[in-house]
Amino acid sequence: MNAIDRRKNDLLAYNPQATIGADELDNYWENTLSGYAERPLAITRETVATPFPAIIAERLSYKGSDDTLIHGLYILPQQRIAGEKLPCVVIYQGYTGDKGLPERYASWLLLGYAVFAVDARGQSGETGNLLTSEEGQVKGWVTQGISHVEQSYYHAITMDAVRAVDVASLQPEVDASRIAVVGGSQGGGLALLAASLNSKVSAVVADIPNMCHMDYGILHSTGSLTEVAQYIKRYPERLNLVMTTLAYFDLLNLAERIKAPVLMSVGWKDTVCIPETVYAVFNRIRSHKQMNDFPFSGHEVSEYQNREAIIFIKEALNVSKL
Template sequence: MHAINRRKNDLLAYRPSVTMDVEELNQYWENVLNSYAERPLDVRRQTVETPITTVRTERLTFKGGDDTPIHGLYIVPQQGLNGAKLPCVVIYQGYTGDKGLPERYAAWLLLGYAVFAVDARGQGGETGNLLTSDEGFVKGWVSQGITNTERSYYQAITMDAVRAVDTAALQDEVDESRIAVVGASQGGGLSLLAAALNTKVSAVVADIPNMCHMDFGLMNSTSSLTEIAQYIKRYPERLNAVLSTLAHFDLLNLAERIKAPVLMSVGWKDTVCMPETIYAVYNRIRSLKQLNDYPFSGHEVSEYQNRESILFLQEALKNGLKPSIDAIEQQDQN
């Protein structure tokens, strides 16, 4: 057996313990989701002029996790303009990123999908952040409220992602039985979180996802979790409170809630979202799933993987059907 196969086998066998009682976690999220069930999304649409004349582009705004107006681009290709119900991809951004310009999503539009590309609150896009904090936090965003689960940035951005799916499902042009969530890095983590917490999700593409096995990432990652490590360095007595908050959003603990088919990718040289973190989550997902390994890639998504994502969603959204329980159980047996 050569070294690459040996590494693959080690990763497939990597199953760290959950970091929170699953029943307690499920009850927590049921309470949170119920508390938001009756809160209006207050969706607003405003036409945006673009050089692409075969699509309609709108700036679509909805109320996120704490009534922060979350801005997104909602783009409908020609088929939707003619009255057809379309599959929709809800796209989340990487850390510090933004939704950008409509041209970024040309491939999805050419495939006949509606696109809802959503900002991450407070980061590089147009969306602000109304979340308040009664204590300080270090530079960046993710350490805001990190010792208080209910008032943490992680809860706010998670509920933004969940409500983005609800918003997409309300649009006249969208077939609500065919909604996919797509993203890379932070966006990949948010895609998995949305699938774990919103039953409207029909398929997931989560490239090099963050928010996986977060206690491991806290010690080893070179990206956003370094902000929380810096916070704990300043306040070491708050370590347990921080770990408790992170556990509520760690996909290691939420993976088994995912019912939709999932495509993930991982770069084995990634120092941001390390293979151990991604495999720890992948190994716990019980729905139909696929993980593409890139042994010589870092924190990046290749054109090859983008093609794989297109092919995966074409199959997953073809009939608008989630995999049956029998299919999931058969996969587990294999």
């Protein structure tokens, strides 16, 4: 057995304990989701001009976890059968990123899918952040309200992501039984969170996902979790409060709730979303799953993996139209 095979076996055997009891976690999310069920989404659509006659692009907005209007790009192929319901991919962004321009999503549109690409609140896109906090934070976003579960940025972006699936399912052009969630890094974590908390998700692609095995990540990651580490460094007396908050959103604890088929990818040289954190979640998923390993890649998603994602989604959604 060579070193690569040994590393793969070690990762597949990695199985850290959950950081919160299953009953406590389930009760929290049952109450939280039921509390959001009747909150209005306040959906609006506004045409966006593009130089591409083959697509229709709109700015689709909705209310997320609070009164913040979450903005996204909703894109459709111009030519489609009248009344036809399309499969839809809901796409989440990486940390500090934004939804960008419609042409970023050309590959999905070429397949004849609807696309709903969503901003993360407060980050580089058009979406603001009305979340209020009782205390300060360190640079970035993720430590906002982190000592209080309900006031935390993680709570806000999780519910923003969950509600994005609801928004997609309500669009008249979308087949609500064929909705996939897709993203990389922060976006990959949000895709997995949405799948764990929203039964409307039919397939998941989570590349180099964040929000995985977060207690380990705080100790070792060079990514956004360094902000949490810096916060705890400043306020060591809040360590237990912070770890409690993170446990409710850590995919290590939520992975077994996922019912949809999942494709994940991991770079073994990734210091942001470390292989151990990604595999800790993958190993707990009970639905159909596939992991694509890239032993010589870091925090990146290759063209090869993008192609694999397209193939996976086509099969998972049973899409025969090309």
